[in-house]
Amino acid sequence: MSSTALPPIDSSTWLRAILTAPVYDVARRTPLDHAPRLSTRLANTILLKREDLQPVFSFKLRGAYNRLAQLTADERTRGIVAVSAGNHAQGVALGAKQLGIDAVIVMPATTPQIKIDAVRAHGATTVLHGDSYDDAAAHGRMLAEQQGRALIHPYDDDAVIAGQGTVAMELMAQHQGKLDAVFIPVGGGGLAAGMAVYLKALDPSIRIVAVEPDDAACLAAALAHGTPTRLDHVGIFVDGCAVRQIGEAPFALLRELVDEVITVDADQVCAAIRDVFEDTRSIVEPAGALAVAGMKRWIEANPGEARTFAAVLSGANMNFDRLGHVAERAAVGEQHEALFGVTIPEQPGSFLGFCRNIGRRAITEFNYRYHGRTAADGTAQGAQVYVGVALKGGTAERSTIRQALQAGGYAVSDYTENEVARLHVRHLVGGPSPLARERLFRFEFPERPGALLQFLETLGTHWNISLFHYRSHGAANGRVLAGFEIDAAQDAAFEADLARLGFWFTEETGNPALRQFVGAG
Missing domain, CATH: 3.30.70.260 (ACT domain)
Known part of the structure; x- marks a missing residue:
């Protein structure tokens, strides 16, 4: 799939790194479970690699610990810094505790309290900074430089990739028969790269299918451009894979080894969460169900029977208050x-x-x-x-x-x-606006104190707000629908204020569901 000539991948070096990774000091050998209900529905044998059963409920522990174990004595003495809003943070914190290393974890201020508490429970120091991963990452790099600490990257590191590759090592040992395809979720690419290099080295006939959220498809973008490419915006529902740019090191492997990239939407992910629950009675997080959602879509596009497919359930760090939203969207996704x-x-x-x-x-x-x-x-x-x-x-x-x-x-x-109809209109049915001219926008607010005040100070002082709907989904960002009374002559000034706000937004004035039920446009 490469657009330029590259040196061949040194499979023997990668196999040695994966086989010798000391991840089992902290990680578990997770089961490869048969999914009977999914297998019957899809007329193929479906296997689930249960990384949701790790001590930190995510595969991230493997790569984090392998990287920490390779620190020099001097680096261990000086301590480490990691940047994460969730699973990588918990993996690093637990690994550092096991090795006696002082750990500082930088997290966005929007990180749910349950994840902050989980990191602190392992003895790490948490630093909350900024509204996004990018804000936190910049602060983490500064701390590492100022304090002389090693920075533990969540995916763009060979040792991390090798640690994640132990998932494939276990999978191949647990399943002795023919394996037609393995479906792997992709965020930064560390898990997919580590698994792909191991699987292809042992059996090149296994099809490697990378699965991404359709609103955070950084691998697909990199493959299209031939190099890691930064996305302008990523969705936040599948937060474990909400990465703007694929890692350089993972991409060097994936561009040669992945057979196909498939994307799925939030409703398909919610349906997959329910599928996993019905087969395992376990609830995985959106990123944890991503591979199952992609597998279902791939089988629909490539019909056939009596094949064997494996999907990685990558994590289960789900906030309880997201379950209602998941159940609501699963019905549409399925x-x-x-x-x-x-x-x-x-x-x-x-x-x-x-x-x-x-x-x-x-x-x-x-x-x-x-x-x-x-x-x-x-x-x-x-x-x-x-x-x-x-x-x-x-x-x-x-x-x-x-x-x-x-x-x-x-x-x-x-x-x-219709995304706006599903998220907002069903809660807004009330009738048309009496305004002569109204514009409606969808926003994503960072879930932090002061976000609404920032919105009102930027837009509410000069512009009449005619509609406002917010509903919490337990994610790092809140989804808001807002309407404004704006004369045509004021459009340019209003749009300048929108840009100054700094929140993601898109205009929905012409959305047919809004036209019908709230009289927009």
Whole structure:
């Protein structure tokens, strides 16, 4: 896959580094479990490599400890610095405790308290700095330089890559038969690189499929450009893989060894979390289910039976308060729920007729608010209904429902795949705005004290806020929908303030779900 000639990968050196990595001083040999429900559904043998069962509930412990074990005596005396918002931090903290090394872990101020507490429980000092990983990383580099500490990188380090490669070493020892493909999640690339170099050295016929979130596909971007490429923005739901740029060292291996990169969206990840739960009764984090989501999508695109696939469950550091959001989105990701916006007559009996057209299907959500039978100009006014319907037949049944409603004379819009409708509109059904001109934007706020105040001080002093919706999902960033009353002549000044705010945003004024239910645009 390389666009330029590269020296061949020295497999023997990598195999030696992986085979001799002393990770079992702290790590467990995790099981390779058969997934009976998934295997039956997908008509193939599905195996799950259970890295969610590590002492820190993530594979990260392997690479972190292997790197720490190779520090010189002088480096151990001076201590180490690591930068992480989660799993790498816990791995480094536990490894440093085992080796008696003083550890400082720099974490963004947005890091959930459960992860901060877990790091402190292993005896490491935590330093909270900035709103993002990049802010924390810059501070970590400064501390390492000022204090003479070694910086333990989460993925862009040969020793870390070799430590992660022990996952593949175990997998190959645990499964003696034919293995058609292995699906591996990718963030910075350390796990995928370490596993790929080992698997290809032992059996080049094994297909290596890297799986990334569609809003953080840094490996796909690097392969397209032939070099690690920094993404302008990454999504935050799959936080364990929310990396803007693939590591240099992992990319040097992956560009030669990975057979395919596949991306999945948040709903598909949520559905995979449920799949794992149904087979194991364990709850993995979004990054932990990423490989399963990619495997399901790959099998759908490459039908066949009687094959054997393995997927790595990379971690289980899930905040409890994210579970409701995961359950809500899993139904859409597995095509178990359809979301529609429907206009029905504002008259007695209209609900009954509407439900008869849906048929004997379970209604999962129903949102409606009365606005009167006639509009301001005296014309008949329809009622706008936001409805969720449980599906058993996936996209085919979804299409059937829409056709049945249209045949009944209803105006129907399918919002099942509309991100704004799923995140915000279902909680906002209320009717049109009386404003002559309104612009709506979706933001991501850092989940830290003062974020709302910063927003209001930047945008709320000059601009009338006409709509504001926020719902916590237990992630490092909050998702916000906000509306503003803005004259056309003021657009340039408003957009300058948006840029000054510094939060990620995208305009949604023309979104059809918002037009229908809150009168935007």
